[in-house]
Amino acid sequence: FRRVAARSSEGFGSQSEKPFVKQVAEQQHSQSSEIEKSKAVLFQLQLQELEKEMKSILLETKTTEREIHQQDDAIEMAKHHCENLEAQVRALYSENIKLRFDAETVQEELEMTFVRNNEYREKIKAHKHLFWEVESKMPVMIELAKKQAVVEELRAKKEELMHDLQNPEGTVFKQVQEEITFFKREITEVKELINKKTNLLEEEKLLHANLANGTNQLAEGSVCEWLSKAAKFWKIQEVLIKYLSEEKWVPQFSFSKKHQ
Missing domain, CATH: 1.20.20 (F1FO ATP Synthase)
Known part of the structure; x- marks a missing residue:
């Protein structure tokens, strides 16, 4: 505007300087008002945008806080679950140690029982052998053995006779x-x-x-x-x-x- 005013003053002379300056001043004032209005509108728009952004940020913040609280609750639950699992692991470990000790005890008892059974079996075998020797020397058993031999011989003869009788040749x-x-x-x-x-x-x-x-x-x-x-x-x-x-x-x- 200053350049325009300078040119105007140079071209038209001093007589038309005042109205022109006034007009220029009015234009400047009008432009300034429009600029201020534009600035105000822009500021208002920026303020509204900032308010929207702040609301969005607040909403996101609340959502984030809610998620943080949920995650905290989940962490607490996971921590509690881990503590329960640790307690169960300790109990299972103790039970496993007890069962292992019981299994070793049972294994030792089984081995001892097996050894005793073998000893009893050997004793029974020796008693059976001794009883068989004594029994075999008894007259009744000798007679029984003879009769059994006779029965076996007669049975063999019977089978032979039956075979011969059934055979036409x-x-x-x-x-x-x-x-x-x-x-x-x-x-x-x-x-x-x-x-x-x-x-x-x-x-x-x-x-x-x-x-x-x-x-x-x-x-x-x-x-x-x-x-x-x-x-x-x-x-x-x-x-x-x-x-x-x-x-x-x-x-x-x-x-x-x-x-x-």
């Missing part, structure tokens, strides 16, 4: 078959002799009947014939008695010495 089976055949043949012969004797008895009865009924009517030739038949009958009877006296008809199982 076995010795005992064949021997039994042969003896059965022999007995059948002997029985057949005895039956034949019995039949012959029965026939002779029938003839003798018939002769006795004929003699009783017609003694006076028999001729000398008939008497001779009767005597001949009677002699024949008595001869056959003597042969039969002799055969039966030899006991050939009695069943005799003649097993071999191996199966007796």
Whole structure:
């Protein structure tokens, strides 16, 4: 403005200097007022911005304080939890030491029990051996051992006989078959002799009947014939008695010495 005023004073002269200066002064005053207003508005805006920032900062501060309090509470809880965990660890450590001591005690007791059991086992074994020696020398046990041996031998023979009897090619089976055949043949012969004797008895009865009924009517030739038949009958009877006296008809199982 000073430059404008200087130029104006130089161009227009001294007559127009006062109105121009007044106008310039008014313009300056107006501009100053506008500048002041602008400054006031700017200051107001800055103040409002600062207030907003302060409110935001206060809110953040409160939030931060709240978070700090929460973190403090969490720290206290964590500290309390750690103290509880430390107490549990101490208790577990003490329990572990106690259990280890108890386990060592039980292990020692088991080892001692195992040693005692081995000693008892050896003693029992020695007593059993001594008792077996004394028992084996007793007459009853000797007799029992003999009988057991006999039973085992008989059992073996029984199994062998059963095996031979079940085997068609076995010795005992064949021997039994042969003896059965022999007995059948002997029985057949005895039956034949019995039949012959029965026939002779029938003839003798018939002769006795004929003699009783017609003694006076028999001729000398008939008497001779009767005597001949009677002699024949008595001869056959003597042969039969002799055969039966030899006991050939009695069943005799003649097993071999191996199966007796």
